[in-house]
Amino acid sequence: MNYSYFQAIVYANLPFINLFSKKQNTRNKLYKESASFLNFLQYVEQEKEHYPIQLAIPPCYYDILEMPFFQKEMTEFLEKNKENYEKELQYWNEYSKQLNKGISYLLAQNKIEILASAATFSELTNLNTKKGIRKHIDKGRSIIERVFNYKPTGFWFPNGSYTPGLDLHVKNAGFEFSFLKGETIKFSDPLPTEEGTAVVSPHGLMFFPIEESLTTIIQNTQNNRNDIQNEIVSIVNAYNHYRHQGVITLAIELSTFNERRSELNKGMMYVIDEGFIANISPAAYQKQFKEELDQVHLCASCLKNKDASTFIEFGTYYAASSFVEKQWEYIMNTPEFYAHTRVIAQLEKEWILLAGLLSEVNEENKELVENHIQAAEKLLSFLQGSYDVEWLQEREKEVFVLNDAMIQTGSKEIGNKQNSKKKMLILSWEYPPNIVGGLGTHVAGLTNSLAKKGYEVHLITAQNIKLEELDREEQAGLFVYRVKPLNSLEENFIHWIAGLNMRMWEKGMELASSIDFDFIQAHDWLVGAAAISLQKEWNIPLISTIHATEHGRNGGIHTEMQKFIHEKESQLIQESNGVIVCSDYMKEELIRIFQADQNKIYTIPNGIDMSFFYERAYDAISDLPISSEKTVVFAIGRLVKEKGFGTLLEAAKTISMYNQKVCFVLAGVGPMYEEYKNYIERNELQSVVFLIGYLQEDRKKALYERADIVVIPSHYEPFGMVALESLVYAKPTIISNTGGLKAIAEHQKSGIVIEPGDTEQLIQGIDFLLENEKSAEEIGKNGRKLVEQLFGWNRIGDETMRVFDEVAIQHKMKETVQEIGNS
Known part of the structure; x- marks a missing residue:
C-alpha cells in the first residue's frame, strides 16, 4: 500500500493593530478574533491529537497578549458576552489572562510548533529594500525568541506571497524551511522529479508544497469526513509508490479550522489509523530527505490573488508606504541622522505597522492606514529640523508595540522609584564575555566597585550574537542588559553601531518607566548617540569616559571614516557635563585636539582587580x-x-x-x-x-x-x-x-x-x-x-563617585541659575 507523510498548519492574520484604534467597535473585532484563538488553544490543549499543529500568526500579537490594556478590555469583552464565550472565558482565567503561558505549555507538550513570520504579517512582496525585508523578518523572529525563549526554524510567508530572492533573506535570517502554493512548486524550473515532495531553493531554503485541493474540500461545509479522507487517499495514490518522500501539507485558516475541526479530525484519524499517512515534523523530514531533494527555481506565488480594484483604490497607500521605506533606508545609511534615535525608532514602528495593515487594507481599516502615513510624514519632517516633543511623547504612548526590550511578564521588579540608592545608567558596547580591548575589562571592574559601594548600577551593553546569553543578568546592586543591535548582522561597523545605539536608547527609555536615574555614564563615542539622547530626555548629568581617541590611534585624521569618528568623539565631549580620562596625557590630548574645557575633565586611572592573580x-x-x-x-x-x-x-x-x-x-x-x-x-x-x-x-x-x-x-x-x-x-x-x-x-x-x-x-x-x-x-x-x-578598584570607585557627586552639584547649580534667569 502507498503511504505519505503529512503536516498541518493553522494560520491567522489576527488584527492586533485594531488595538490602537480609538473606536471601540474596531477594537472589539480584535477581541472577537482573539476569542476564536482562545477557542483554538483550548481545543488543542484538551484534545488528544495524533499530530502537532504548526501555528502562524503575527508575532506582534504575542506582545499584545502581554499588555495590561489588552488584557483588561479582553476580559471585559468576554464577560460581557459570556453566553457566547463561556469556555473561552474559563480558559482565559485559567491562565490568569497570561495567554502566552498557555502557548508556552502547548510548546512544551509538543502540541504546537511556532512558525516565524514578518513582525506584522506584512507581505514581503510589498517591500522594496533589502534592509526593509530583513527588518520585518528579524523583528518577527526576535519577538518569538524573547517571549517564548524559542528559536523557530520555519518561516511563514503571509498569504503565501513570494517572489524569487526572498528565500535568500529568509535563509540568511537563520530559517531552514517554508511553504508555498503546491502549483508553484509543481511547475518550478526544472520540474521536480517527484510530485508532492519538498524542494530546495537556489539559496538552500526548503519549501513544502501546500495541498490546496485538500484545503478546498475542507472549506466546503457540504463535505463530510468521507470526502476529506477520500481526497487524502487520492493525493497519496498520486505520489511515488517506492520512494515515499511525498508530504501532504495542509494549511488552513484559524476560523475554518475551528468550524470544521470535527469533520477534519475524523477524516484524518481514519487515514492515519489505516496507514495512509503518518505525521512528520519539518526538521525530521529535512534530516531524512534533504540531500535527495531537487534544487529548483521558483516563480512568484501567493495563496489568494488580490482583486485589481484593491490596488487601484488604495494605490496611494502602497506608494506612501514605499516612500517611507525608501526614506527609512536612506536614514539608516546616513550617519548624520543617528543623533535622532528617538525619531528614527518611532518612524520605524509606524512604517512596519503600515506595511502590516496594507496586507489586508480595506474600507474598515483605511483610517488606521492613513493615521500611520500621517505620523510617518510628520516624523520625517522632524529630521529636517526641530521636533514637537509633546507630540512624539503622545505618539509613543499610542503606538506601544515593536519595542525589542519589552518588560517580561513575571520579572522581578527592580529600580524601585522609592529606593534611596543613587541610580546609575552605564552604556558600554563592551562587557564580559564580549571583550575586544581593555574597555570591557575596565567597565566590569568599575560597575562591580560602584555596586559594592552602594550605587544601583544598570548597564546596557551589546549582545554577542555568537553566544547564547541571557538578555538580563543580576547580582547585588548590578543589573546587566544585553541588547541586539537594530541591524545585528550588519557588516558595516558604523551602521552596526547606529543600530546598537537605537536599541540602547529603547532599553534606557523602558527602564526609565520604573527607575529615576541620577546619572548617565557613556564609555567612548560608540554609545554617544544613545547617551546624548537620553540625557536630553531626562535632563540629568552625563559623564563620559574617553578611553582613547581616533586622532591618537592614527597620529591624526586622514580618512572620511576617521573624520566621522572624530566628530562623534567631539560631540560626546561637548555634550557631557563631565569627562573622565585615564591619564594626564589623555587630558592634554582632549584639550589640544578638541579644545575641551579643562575644568570638566577629570583624571582617574584604570583599575585592576588584585584577585586577577x-x-x-x-x-x-x-x-x-x-x-x-x-x-x-x-x-x-x-x-x-x-x-x-x-x-x-x-x-x-x-x-x-x-x-x-x-x-x-x-x-x-x-x-x-x-x-x-x-x-x-x-x-x-x-x-x-x-x-x-x-x-x-x-x-x-x-x-x-x-x-x-x-x-x-x-x-x-x-x-x-x-x-x-x-x-x-x-x-x-x-x-x-x-x-x-x-x-x-x-x-x-x-x-x-x-x-x-x-x-x-x-x-x-x-x-x-x-x-x-x-x-x-x-x-x-x-x-x-x-x-x-x-x-585597586576600591580606590578607583571612590574617585569615580567623587566625580559623579561634583558633576551633579554643578549640574544643579546651572539649573538653578537658569531658573532664576527665566523668572
Whole structure:
C-alpha cells in the first residue's frame, strides 16, 4: 500500500493593530478574533491529537497578549458576552489572562510548533529594500525568541506571497524551511522529479508544497469526513509508490479550522489509523530527505490573488508606504541622522505597522492606514529640523508595540522609584564575555566597585550574537542588559553601531518607566548617540569616559571614516557635563585636539582587580609548544599598528640569532594578524615566536604566570590595562614611553621604559632583564606594590563617585541659575 507523510498548519492574520484604534467597535473585532484563538488553544490543549499543529500568526500579537490594556478590555469583552464565550472565558482565567503561558505549555507538550513570520504579517512582496525585508523578518523572529525563549526554524510567508530572492533573506535570517502554493512548486524550473515532495531553493531554503485541493474540500461545509479522507487517499495514490518522500501539507485558516475541526479530525484519524499517512515534523523530514531533494527555481506565488480594484483604490497607500521605506533606508545609511534615535525608532514602528495593515487594507481599516502615513510624514519632517516633543511623547504612548526590550511578564521588579540608592545608567558596547580591548575589562571592574559601594548600577551593553546569553543578568546592586543591535548582522561597523545605539536608547527609555536615574555614564563615542539622547530626555548629568581617541590611534585624521569618528568623539565631549580620562596625557590630548574645557575633565586611572592573580594554572596552556627550559617573553593586545607589535617581532628576530633559550608568545586578534603571521613565516621564526590568537581568561592568566618578561611596545596607549595585569603578577615589564604608560612605571625601578618603535632599546631591555635576574625580580615586586597602592578598584570607585557627586552639584547649580534667569 502507498503511504505519505503529512503536516498541518493553522494560520491567522489576527488584527492586533485594531488595538490602537480609538473606536471601540474596531477594537472589539480584535477581541472577537482573539476569542476564536482562545477557542483554538483550548481545543488543542484538551484534545488528544495524533499530530502537532504548526501555528502562524503575527508575532506582534504575542506582545499584545502581554499588555495590561489588552488584557483588561479582553476580559471585559468576554464577560460581557459570556453566553457566547463561556469556555473561552474559563480558559482565559485559567491562565490568569497570561495567554502566552498557555502557548508556552502547548510548546512544551509538543502540541504546537511556532512558525516565524514578518513582525506584522506584512507581505514581503510589498517591500522594496533589502534592509526593509530583513527588518520585518528579524523583528518577527526576535519577538518569538524573547517571549517564548524559542528559536523557530520555519518561516511563514503571509498569504503565501513570494517572489524569487526572498528565500535568500529568509535563509540568511537563520530559517531552514517554508511553504508555498503546491502549483508553484509543481511547475518550478526544472520540474521536480517527484510530485508532492519538498524542494530546495537556489539559496538552500526548503519549501513544502501546500495541498490546496485538500484545503478546498475542507472549506466546503457540504463535505463530510468521507470526502476529506477520500481526497487524502487520492493525493497519496498520486505520489511515488517506492520512494515515499511525498508530504501532504495542509494549511488552513484559524476560523475554518475551528468550524470544521470535527469533520477534519475524523477524516484524518481514519487515514492515519489505516496507514495512509503518518505525521512528520519539518526538521525530521529535512534530516531524512534533504540531500535527495531537487534544487529548483521558483516563480512568484501567493495563496489568494488580490482583486485589481484593491490596488487601484488604495494605490496611494502602497506608494506612501514605499516612500517611507525608501526614506527609512536612506536614514539608516546616513550617519548624520543617528543623533535622532528617538525619531528614527518611532518612524520605524509606524512604517512596519503600515506595511502590516496594507496586507489586508480595506474600507474598515483605511483610517488606521492613513493615521500611520500621517505620523510617518510628520516624523520625517522632524529630521529636517526641530521636533514637537509633546507630540512624539503622545505618539509613543499610542503606538506601544515593536519595542525589542519589552518588560517580561513575571520579572522581578527592580529600580524601585522609592529606593534611596543613587541610580546609575552605564552604556558600554563592551562587557564580559564580549571583550575586544581593555574597555570591557575596565567597565566590569568599575560597575562591580560602584555596586559594592552602594550605587544601583544598570548597564546596557551589546549582545554577542555568537553566544547564547541571557538578555538580563543580576547580582547585588548590578543589573546587566544585553541588547541586539537594530541591524545585528550588519557588516558595516558604523551602521552596526547606529543600530546598537537605537536599541540602547529603547532599553534606557523602558527602564526609565520604573527607575529615576541620577546619572548617565557613556564609555567612548560608540554609545554617544544613545547617551546624548537620553540625557536630553531626562535632563540629568552625563559623564563620559574617553578611553582613547581616533586622532591618537592614527597620529591624526586622514580618512572620511576617521573624520566621522572624530566628530562623534567631539560631540560626546561637548555634550557631557563631565569627562573622565585615564591619564594626564589623555587630558592634554582632549584639550589640544578638541579644545575641551579643562575644568570638566577629570583624571582617574584604570583599575585592576588584585584577585586577577592566581598561581600555577599551567594546564590551561599545556597545548602550547613551550618547553619548561625556555624563557618566555609575553605580549598581548589588539593586533593593530599602534600597539607596536611589529617592533617586538623585529626584536625577536634579532635575539633569536644569539639566544636560543628565549621564545616569544604574542596573543590577540586584529587586522594585523595575517601580516604578523607572514612575517614570522618569512623569517622562519615559527619555533621562536608563537602567534596564538584570542585568549580566554584562564589561558591569559596562565600565560602571565608562566611568563618571565612582559612587553608592552605601544606607539599610542592612553593608559595600558595590560601593564597593570602584568604588574599584578610581579612580572618585570617593559613599557613604551608614551601616553598613560609612562606614568605607570619608573625606569629600572618598577619597570623598563623604552622609546616607542625603538627596536634596539627593546632588545637592550630584554637582554638586561635576562642577564640580571635579581634586578628583574626586584623590578617585578616594586611594580606589584605600585599597583596595590594606586590602582585597586576600591580606590578607583571612590574617585569615580567623587566625580559623579561634583558633576551633579554643578549640574544643579546651572539649573538653578537658569531658573532664576527665566523668572
